[in-house]
Amino acid sequence: MNSPAPSAILPARLLRLRDGGNYRLRPLGPGDEPLVREMFASLSPESIRARYGYLIRDMTPERAHRLVAADPARDLAIGILERPPGGGEILWAIGRLVHAPDNRSAECAFLVHDAKRRLGMASYLLIYLRLLGRRRGVPRLFAQVRRENRAMLGVFRKHGGLLHFDPAGEVVEVDIPVRTSKILFDKPPAASSPAAMASPEKKSFSIVELVVDLVLCAAFFGYIFSLIKGHVPSLDPQMILLWGGLSAGCMTGVFWLALQMVKTVYRFQRANQK
Numbered sequence: 001m002n003s004p005a006p007s008a009i010l011p012a013r014l015l016r017l018r019d020g021g022n023y024r025l026r027p028l029g030p031g032d033e034p035l036v037r038e039m040f041a042s043l044s045p046e047s048i049r050a051r052y053g054y055l056i057r058d059m060t061p062e063r064a065h066r067l068v069a070a071d072p073a074r075d076l077a078i079g080i081l082e083r084p085p086g087g088g089e090i091l092w093a094i095g096r097l098v099h100a101p102d103n104r105s106a107e108c109a110f111l112v113h114d115a116k117r118r119l120g121m122a123s124y125l126l127i128y129l130r131l132l133g134r135r136r137g138v139p140r141l142f143a144q145v146r147r148e149n150r151a152m153l154g155v156f157r158k159h160g161g162l163l164h165f166d167p168a169g170e171v172v173e174v175d176i177p178v179r180t181s182k183i184l185f186d187k188p189p190a191a192s193s194p195a196a197m198a199s200p201e202k203k204s205f206s207i208v209e210l211v212v213d214l215v216l217c218a219a220f221f222g223y224i225f226s227l228i229k230g231h232v233p234s235l236d237p238q239m240i241l242l243w244g245g246l247s248a249g250c251m252t253g254v255f256w257l258a259l260q261m262v263k264t265v266y267r268f269q270r271a272n273q274k
Helices: 030-040 047-050 060-068 121-135 150-158 207-232 237-273
Strands: 012-015 023-025 076-082 090-099 106-114 141-146 162-164 171-176
Touching: 023 162, 030 060, 030 076, 030 090, 076 121, 076 171, 106 121, 121 150, 121 237, 141 150, 150 162, 150 171, 150 237
Parallel strands: 106 141
Antiparallel strands: 012 023, 023 076, 076 090, 090 106, 141 171, 162 171
């Protein structure tokens, strides 16, 4: 299989996380094998079991090599790293995107170091891998998470993942939506479309439009007042006029707002068709 298109491999990104530290998210390669082994050597057994379902007692050079030196067209590893004051790098989190043999789906997997939990690392890895999957043309991403790993399940749920629980199983299947979204890593070029609806082009004042609005609002007021006046709990004509008029006036105000919203949408659609 040919190598992925350049757009399917994203450049490194600088991150500033909740602890105020500066980190770097980038693809991992063969030169990162020592960093992978150092990270695994300091992980708690609970973190390893939560990720793999069993305890990996030793991250051998062969296993580390398979993790970071796979075929980038089918298996991509990314990491979040920190540069300490003394130099070098420390690997704190790993994410992987593994294509299925038929290329109709790909699996996402994450591992975050115990010392850097709850800083948003897993969310960044998920956003990055979801974008990569979309750019690679993979229609479906999925993950398998152990039931007790509630933190990871919460991350997937927060980002729109669909969780499928098996009452008799220990693993939760997660479907991850691959959709276009406004995210940090994917900023498309500005399109030559009309102005956004949130800031429509200002329209000049029109006497005709004002008169039409007043006529419509007056007709609406009269119709609503004719319906309400018979329900005012009073026999006093002045009280009926007062409370019926106030109620009809409030509803007419809502009608006027709705009328302006309809006209704004109509103007926007007409401008968009030009």
